[in-house]
Amino acid sequence: MDSDKPDLPENGDNLFTRNLKIIGAIAIVALLVGSFYVFVYSDKEGIDPDFAKENAFLPEQGLQHWYVSYLTETRLYNFEVSKKYSDTSYEILGADGNIYDLNIYDEDDGNGVMKTYAQLSGENVESPPTEIDIYFDIKSFIPTDPFISIPETVGYDFLDKIYLLFGAWENEGVENQQLAYGMSSIAEAVGKQVKDLDKITIEEMEDQHYVDIYEKDIGTPTKPVIYVMTEPHGAVKNNVVVPFDGLIVVEIANYEDIRLLSLLVGEMIAPSSSTGGEE
Numbered sequence: 001m002d003s004d005k006p007d008l009p010e011n012g013d014n015l016f017t018r019n020l021k022i023i024g025a026i027a028i029v030a031l032l033v034g035s036f037y038v039f040v041y042s043d044k045e046g047i048d049p050d051f052a053k054e055n056a057f058l059p060e061q062g063l064q065h066w067y068v069s070y071l072t073e074t075r076l077y078n079f080e081v082s083k084k085y086s087d088t089s090y091e092i093l094g095a096d097g098n099i100y101d102l103n104i105y106d107e108d109d110g111n112g113v114m115k116t117y118a119q120l121s122g123e124n125v126e127s128p129p130t131e132i133d134i135y136f137d138i139k140s141f142i143p144t145d146p147f148i149s150i151p152e153t154v155g156y157d158f159l160d161k162i163y164l165l166f167g168a169w170e171n172e173g174v175e176n177q178q179l180a181y182g183m184s185s186i187a188e189a190v191g192k193q194v195k196d197l198d199k200i201t202i203e204e205m206e207d208q209h210y211v212d213i214y215e216k217d218i219g220t221p222t223k224p225v226i227y228v229m230t231e232p233h234g235a236v237k238n239n240v241v242v243p244f245d246g247l248i249v250v251e252i253a254n255y256e257d258i259r260l261l262s263l264l265v266g267e268m269i270a271p272s273s274s275t276g277g278e279e
Contacts, residue, residue, distance in 0.1 A: 167233030
């Protein structure tokens with residue numbers, strides 16, 4: 001009887017059309033996944049360099065320590081920042097446990113020369129302006145204080161290799177000359193901490209370095225990286241940043257600050273007893 005026969009499609013074209021739609025949908029999904037893979041990965045190099053540049057330095061946790069430092073004629077001051085009003089105005093914690101406002105500003109010295117000054121003020125207290133040579137922020141996204149973690153990173157007993165990387169200017173003379181002096185200062189400080197100098201590698205930052213940092217091949221406790229980032233490579237303000245354990249980024253926005261800031265970073269790497277302090 002007709003009622004005993006199983007239900008069949010009216011014709012074979014419907015079955016073919018349905019399967020074709022399914023196959024087409026799968027192909028579209030595969031194409032989208034493949035496109036994403038090509039964007040993020042490449043067959044030969046692994047992670048796409050542009051993707052790595054945007055993500056290699058991302059901190060693994062929130063900001064843990066923040067200091068503002070400035071150098072006078074006689075000493076370097078480091079103040080813990082509790083609040084930042086602008087790039088030149090901070091609320092800081094003094095060594096006495098009290099809160100102060102720190103303002104940094106430029107002013108004509110009366111002879112047509114612009115000089116930079118720092119001034120502290122608190123409740124019923126205001127210090128006279130002090131001329132300073134340079135100022136910068138120190139930010140760390142790991143629990144250990146940067147004045148401890150930075151020398152410990154370089155002087156780690158189980159160090160395999162340390163990479164000193166830099167971003168150079170293209171076709172520029174004086175800028176790269178200053179950069180060479182700065183890298184020499186940092187390398188000298190690293191050499192004081194690293195027992196085997198053959199473990200020190202100095203190279204210009206390349207795309208593959210970003211990839212290696214992103215993939216954790218370098219920029220780790222056993223293969224740390226100190227990267228001097230200059231203005232052509234993204235530095236907009238003088239900063240020393242520790243995004244995660246094994247990576248130290250020194251941002252220098254003005255080539256004229258390279259020599260001095262590099263010397264101060266060198267002092268952080270291999271501290272002496274003659275500089276540093278808080279008021």
